[in-house]
Amino acid sequence: MRTVSLASLLFLLMSAGALPAASQDSPSPAQQALSATVASSDAPAAQSSAPAPASFNEVLDRVVQREHLFMAQMRHMHPLVETYLQDLKNDKDGNPFPVGDRYYLGRLEMEEGPEDVSFTGQPGFGHRMVSKLTGVYSLHYLPLGFASMVVMDSDFQKRYYNFTFVRREFLGEVRCLVIDVQPKPGQKVPHFMGRIWVEDQDYNIVRFNGSYFPQPKINFFFHFDSWRLNLRPGTWLPAYIYTEESNLKTGLTKSLHFKAQTRLWGYDLKALNKNEEFTQILVDSPQSIKDQSDAAADASPVVAERMWEKQAEDNAVERLTKVGLLAPPGDVDKILCTVVNNLLVTNNIDLQGDVRCRVLLTSPLESFTIGHTIVVSRGLLDVLPDEASLAMVLSHELGHVVLGHRLDTKLAFNDKMFFPDEDSFQRLDFRRNEADEAAADAKAIELLKNSPYKDKLGNAGLFLKELQEKAPDLPYLIRPHLGNSLFEGKNMRMASLVGSAPALDPKRLDQIAALPLGGRIKVDPWTDQVELSKAKAVPLTSAREKMPFEIAPFFPYLTHLSTGAADKVALTTPSPTTPPAPEQK
Numbered sequence: 012m013r014t015v016s017l018a019s020l021l022f023l024l025m026s027a028g029a030l031p032a033a034s035q036d037s038p039s040p041a042q043q044a045l046s047a048t049v050a051s052s053d054a055p056a057a058q059s060s061a062p063a064p065a066s067f068n069e070v071l072d073r074v075v076q077r078e079h080l081f082m083a084q085m086r087h088m089h090p091l092v093e094t095y096l097q098d099l100k101n102d103k104d105g106n107p108f109p110v111g112d113r114y115y116l117g118r119l120e121m122e123e124g125p126e127d128v129s130f131t132g133q134p135g136f137g138h139r140m141v142s143k144l145t146g147v148y149s150l151h152y153l154p155l156g157f158a159s160m161v162v163m164d165s166d167f168q169k170r171y172y173n174f175t176f177v178r179r180e181f182l183g184e185v186r187c188l189v190i191d192v193q194p195k196p197g198q199k200v201p202h203f204m205g206r207i208w209v210e211d212q213d214y215n216i217v218r219f220n221g222s223y224f225p226q227p228k229i230n231f232f233f234h235f236d237s238w239r240l241n242l243r244p245g246t247w248l249p250a251y252i253y254t255e256e257s258n259l260k261t262g263l264t265k266s267l268h269f270k271a272q273t274r275l276w277g278y279d280l281k282a283l284n285k286n287e288e289f290t291q292i293l294v295d296s297p298q299s300i301k302d303q304s305d306a307a308a309d310a311s312p313v314v315a316e317r318m319w320e321k322q323a324e325d326n327a328v329e330r331l332t333k334v335g336l337l338a339p340p341g342d343v344d345k346i347l348c349t350v351v352n353n354l355l356v357t358n359n360i361d362l363q364g365d366v367r368c369r370v371l372l373t374s375p376l377e378s379f380t381i382g383h384t385i386v387v388s389r390g391l392l393d394v395l396p397d398e399a400s401l402a403m404v405l406s407h408e409l410g411h412v413v414l415g416h417r418l419d420t421k422l423a424f425n426d427k428m429f430f431p432d433e434d435s436f437q438r439l440d441f442r443r444n445e446a447d448e449a450a451a452d453a454k455a456i457e458l459l460k461n462s463p464y465k466d467k468l469g470n471a472g473l474f475l476k477e478l479q480e481k482a483p484d485l486p487y488l489i490r491p492h493l494g495n496s497l498f499e500g501k502n503m504r505m506a507s508l509v510g511s512a513p514a515l516d517p518k519r520l521d522q523i524a525a526l527p528l529g530g531r532i533k534v535d536p537w538t539d540q541v542e543l544s545k546a547k548a549v550p551l552t553s554a555r556e557k558m559p560f561e562i563a564p565f566f567p568y569l570t571h572l573s574t575g576a577a578d579k580v581a582l583t584t585p586s587p588t589t590p591p592a593p594e595q596k
């Protein structure tokens with residue numbers, strides 16, 4: 012066996028092309044919802060060639076119709092929604108830097124207006140909203156306020172607005188009509204004010220950017236830039252929302268200065284289709300039955316203990332995947348496993364049973380082990396500057412595995428898995444005690460010393476230094492959901508690497524200690540599959556662009572989902588004979 016460099020793997024991934032969509036023979040609940048929506052709406056049967064609208068007015072009719080269809084679909088969708096917010100302050104040169112943060116994770120429920128079920132247990136959420144557009148964006152950063160920015164206007168009607176065509180423009184490969192939208196004067200209820208981008212095949216809104224008007228007296232509407240992706244044929248669903256305020260006056264003295272990212276995913280959480288599983292067992296059975304009969308012996312105590320631990324591990328991993336917190340197995344896991352393998356091979360360690368790697372889909376920086384499964388969060392993968400620092404993270408977790416630190420095997424009992432999704436973080440806890448943490452650190456240093464990364468650990472130490480500096484201001488970024496914090500009290504993980512790192516120099520453009528969030532891992536909001544972002548690193552023009560651990564606006568490259576015949580969902584443009592919405596009240 013030999014070690015493989017990450018660079019060659021990256022290349023392999025790129026040339027292999029896009030990840031194939033998970034094959035779905037039986038419709039998932041979300042897909043059924045899509046079809047049900049269409050069946051129950053007044054939309055006529057699928058038409059592959061609706062005539063192009065003849066006028067701007069007809070275009071607007073189509074946009075309004077599509078938006079109503081979108082609202083009907085969203086009522087059946089239950090994606091996870093995560094908002095991470097950084098409070099900002101300007102330095103003496105006028106450049107903003109984070110001085111605080113907030114975090115929220117929940118599931119969006121829109122059956123009767125946006126509602127959410129909190130995973131992180133904050134009080135005051137989960138109550139039913141009376142009206143989406145009043146009192147939502149309160150000064151307390153109600154996360155629901157961020158979640159409800161998935162909806163431009165729950166009652167979108169032509170008669171409320173003045174529309175101005177601006178130009179045609181490509182967002183990625185999607186040709187769009189750019190339209191400015193302003194509420195007509197004299198409206199009492201707040202309406203969207205800003206710009207919309209409408210793709211010119213089916214006239215779906217794919218991006219809207221602005222705020223609501225008029226502003227209410229007590230609360231404030233934030234400015235936002237909301238993006239939808241073409242996740243199913245003919246269906247564009249909310250995926251990213253960027254929010255920013257630089258000087259929002261909220262009283263005589265206070266003003267708000269922040270930026271926030273909201274991400275949505277987990278649209279198609281298959282409720283582990285029992286029929287599908289049964290079919291798989293039938294397919295596998297002839298071989299496995301034969302295998303078992305060859306070695307028809309009961310498990311020895313040692314093997315039984317291993318099987319028991321594996322069962323607990325599998326239960327936990329499966330549950331976290333089902334909830335939408337773990338990405339399904341994929342190519343990013345293979346990259347992580349390659350680094351793990353590099354560490355194992357060069358240390359002559361032969362672990363009974365493979366070590367597996369998986370990606371936790373959330374932003375806070377964390378890594379932990381579930382038995383022999385190493386889990387690293389999307390946020391942590393995003394900010395790690397290089398392969399050696401990734402090896403540092405993985406070596407600590409591998410330390411737990413090599414040292415045989417146990418997983419609580421109560422999870423091997425299946426009834427322990429019967430709990431509501433929102434209790435996941437309370438019921439599944441993979442925290443280690445201080446002694447185990449110290450032992451894993453020591454083991455990790457030993458593993459790294461023999462590895463191909465031994466001469467490249469300066470950057471890993473630099474990453475830790477940057478973390479040490481920024482962590483006190485960003486407590487939510489380092490607050491783990493399921494494992495131990497990278498930086499707890501005075502204890503920093505792998506602290507012994509800090510000493511050998513060069514001095515941290517924020518002004519040096521060629522010293523990248525930590526990357527911004529969101530730059531490396533791309534999540535498919537429908538399947539939860541993760542892949543490496545194809546965005547190329549660009550040379551920085553100023554130190555301000557280093558943005559370690561910071562969030563940035565979203566600019567996804569929009570594409571049309573290619574419509575396979577089997578995938579066709581009856582969601583095409585309604586017939587132009589449908590009466591247009593009335594122009595005036």
Ligand SMILES: [Zn+2]
Pocket residue numbers: 379407408411443447448451495
């Ligand atoms: Zn640990």
